[in-house]
Amino acid sequence: MTEIPLTTDQLSVTYTGDREIEAVKGVSIDFPANTLTTIIGPSGCGKSTLLKSLNRLHDIQENVEIDGDVLLSGDSVYNTNVPAPEIRRQIGYVPQTPTALPVSIYENVAYGLRIHGDYESKADLDEKVETYLRKVNLWDEVADRLDAPGAELSTGQIQRLCVARSLAVEPDVLLCDEVTSALDPVSAESVEKTLRKLKSEYTIILVTHSMAQARRLADEVVFLYLGEVIESNDVQSFFEDPQEERTKTFIGGTTPVDRDDTPAEQTATPPAPDGSKGSTAGDDKR
Numbered sequence: 001m002t003e004i005p006l007t008t009d010q011l012s013v014t015y016t017g018d019r020e021i022e023a024v025k026g027v028s029i030d031f032p033a034n035t036l037t038t039i040i041g042p043s044g045c046g047k048s049t050l051l052k053s054l055n056r057l058h059d060i061q062e063n064v065e066i067d068g069d070v071l072l073s074g075d076s077v078y079n080t081n082v083p084a085p086e087i088r089r090q091i092g093y094v095p096q097t098p099t100a101l102p103v104s105i106y107e108n109v110a111y112g113l114r115i116h117g118d119y120e121s122k123a124d125l126d127e128k129v130e131t132y133l134r135k136v137n138l139w140d141e142v143a144d145r146l147d148a149p150g151a152e153l154s155t156g157q158i159q160r161l162c163v164a165r166s167l168a169v170e171p172d173v174l175l176c177d178e179v180t181s182a183l184d185p186v187s188a189e190s191v192e193k194t195l196r197k198l199k200s201e202y203t204i205i206l207v208t209h210s211m212a213q214a215r216r217l218a219d220e221v222v223f224l225y226l227g228e229v230i231e232s233n234d235v236q237s238f239f240e241d242p243q244e245e246r247t248k249t250f251i252g253g254t255t256p257v258d259r260d261d262t263p264a265e266q267t268a269t270p271p272a273p274d275g276s277k278g279s280t281a282g283d284d285k286r
């Protein structure tokens with residue numbers, strides 16, 4: 001039986017500011033272990049909102065209401081007895097914009113290990129830093145300058161450094177929010193290569209605008225539209241034999257038209273023909 005480390009149960013997320021927006025509506029999805037699941041859908045359909053609700057990132061925001069649940073190995077992520085930082089250790093998050101901590105390359109990776117006390121000696125810490133830099137294919141590029149500031153690396157290298165930092169605290173799940181969309185094509189390719197390598201070891205959930213990227217990387221695809229899951233399937237079935245009209249339309253390059261009245265904030269922007277937002281560097285059309 002496939003192991004399902006992470007699952008959502010009728011999960012809804014509502015922004016309760018001046019105008020109430022239910023950005024995620026009753027979503028129930030299983031994310032299988034050691035598998036890369038991509039979440040795709042037009043701009044504004046709730047992809048990032050869904051991703052951030054999986055490790056309680058909305059806790060740091062005001063005016064967000066969560067209904068339903070997220071279960072990690074059967075336990076509620078929203079169980080208030082478990083501190084949010086511990087949940088975020090188990091479910092790591094890599095944002096769209098890569099940011100190095102204002103410390104050395106070495107300390108960027110050692111950071112979480114030091115906080116959690118997850119090492120026995122300096123030699124152990126050195127070994128772990130090397131292990132995680134190797135995991136993200138960065139070791140050979142930085143081994144001779146570990147003491148240099150992390151911010152001196154290229155944007156693509158910083159993104160891989162961010163992945164290494166998340167992995168160092170040994171998460172079960174890695175959430176990746178459009179992690180290549182701010183990168184040039186060559187850097188994007190190196191991050192994709194890293195994700196391809198990691199997906200047999202981790203449960204990875206990747207939000208992407210690029211259907212080409214979803215085809216290249218995904219094992220499973222979830223299509224979200226106006227906050228609802230329209231269809232989810234293994235990558236081959238999803239793209240070659242879509243079941244829902246709205247999926248067919250989206251894959252065909254046109255945002256599906258919903259018959260319901262839709263608040264202006266939730267009107268999805270039509271995607272480019274490959275499903276991307278536009279001409280963002282690194283979000284190539286292959």
Ligand SMILES: Nc1ncnc2c1ncn2[C@@H]1O[C@H](COP(=O)(O)OP(=O)(O)OP(=O)(O)O)[C@@H](O)[C@H]1O
Nearest residue numbers: 015021023042043044045046047048049050265266
């Ligand atoms: N902090 C917020 N406060 C109020 N509304 C928000 C907030 N963040 C997102 N929304 C709204 O929630 C809906 C979903 O937004 P979200 O960013 O999750 O979509 P998305 O699919 O990730 O979009 P994109 O692909 O453009 O990044 C949109 O209508 C958006 O305007």
